[in-house]
Amino acid sequence: MDVHNAFLHGDLDEEVYMKLPPGFECSDPNLVCRLRKSLYGLKQAPRCWFAKLVTTLKGYDFLQSYFDYSLLTYTKDGVQLNVLVYVDDLIVSGNNSAALQAFKAYLSDWFCMKDLGTLKYFLGIEVARSSFGFLLCQRKYTLDIITEAGLLGAKPADFPIEQNHKLGLATGAKLSDPEPYRHLVGRLVYLSFVRPNLAYSVHILSQFMQDPRCEHWEAALRVVRYLKGTPGQGISLRADSDLSLQGWCDSDWAACPLTRRSLTGWLVFLGQSPISWKTKKQHTVSKSSAEVKYRSMAAITCELKWLKGVNRDFRQLY
Template sequence: MLQQQGSILVVLIYVDDLIISGNDHAVISTFKTYLHTCFHMKDLGTLKYFLGVEVARSPTGILLSQRKYALDIVSEAGLLGCKPALTPLEQNHHLALANGRIIAQPDKYRRLVGRLIYLCFTRPELSYCVHILSLFMQQPKQEHWEAALRVVRYLKGNPGQGILLQHDSPLQLNGWCDSDWASCPLTRRSLTGWFILLGPSPISWKTKKQHTVSRSFAEAEYRSMATITCELKWLKGLLCSLGISHNQPMQISCDSQAALHMAKNPVFHERTKHIEVDCHFIRDEIVKDQIRPTYVPNNTQLADILTKALGRSNSSHICA
């Protein structure tokens, strides 16, 4: 990245592929001319396709999708003629406790899940199910293989689903965090999910098992708040380096009243010494007016899709 006299030039490099962007066309042209003098290069013009990601422009904004990649997955699995599934994963599944036979070709399962992991780049609704399926790479069983094929059947229904980066975004960061307390039946560790929007556009999301066992629902939710606070601070610094100021507090939406009380009220800290570091970390950011936690009801929590398998109505509402 180069900043000079109000002009910003950003170059993304992956092996021998480059994306060149900036706010000054003259600077971009000069840089491309310089590259042509140093290397044998081919200018493909406006970005349309990069590492499996399709880029489509419209008056509304920029749509990032992996339609061709998703259809390749469906074709490789031999499910082009199948009936689409309405949701990626069955609700109230018990995949961690599956006791069926180990499949004969585990490499096929590993390859399929590996391809699905890359598809999460533009499909946040797949993060939870791919996280669950990736837990069984060592010895996948028949139930796991059938669950993976259900994800493929879900892709068949809407392979072009993607991320819309709206052109009229206010460039205000806000996050949604959630946890599924003690969701792993084997380790009783909780699952953290967070979802970050830049204005109305999703830009960052993740599903991850927590490192330690949380002894209460509030503690699990509070650790999710600590995780998303770190990500928001990093994104704020990234925007700043791109010349985008971000002076307003970043809003965090959480569906746990207990976790919000712990964040806003120091009196609660005395009985939460086992999570003292996270308590003080979030509390300091609130005092500095960097973040502003707010409560949202369970039925409007966007991050729900990253921590549990949802039904058709909730899944459709979040993905809309």
């Protein structure tokens, strides 16, 4: 569901004044307007809107998650409803069609809402649904990246980045205009949301945003050529998966040639479905490979505890 003019619904708690809008005729040029509702452009507008929405949902007996404040759940008499909020876009799910329709009517009484129907496309992510579960991919977004890079006719690459690369020690010419590189890497960062196999490559390329060189640009284009061969690849959320969390983690040791910090990578499955992953450089230099492993295990343990808390909010207790 989508909320029209979401920020205009927020209630202001502070005294905020604004200049008279253009076209408003007044004999006294020193007069100003005191705002009683939030407007677009105010720093308080997003906070006021979210507070208004949460208050409205709590009036329907929704509970806000302490692990993810954008998630609200409702459980009563065997009916379960879930609302996930992203600014003015809402994903609503539940196990009772009549309860869903009643809740949508309740929202429409408070806000000007647009029901977009069954979830098929959300924030650039395509959602395909079948009896086997859900498939999340970003095919259109991927093709847009390939088109912008001018590589629609290029030969696809078999893997996104060279093994044993030396990008950290690159000495080639600096890019005269680093903006295209930053733009491309920024788009790849968002693409890795449904592509775990890009996590390592995107992490490496993101380290050179301030001072990219020709080797970094060539490496970024190689990732795009890899996408050329797999534009519709995504993640599958299987309907027959059990609700057990499993995590795997690994790390290298002092592999960064510039800082000698180690790299941690982890992947979490819910049953047979991947739901969370990350590749990140550790914050400190480890003195041994054993210390690196323990830091890696600590990182995935934090993620598992957070995911366990989110699942509890869905009333799936472990």
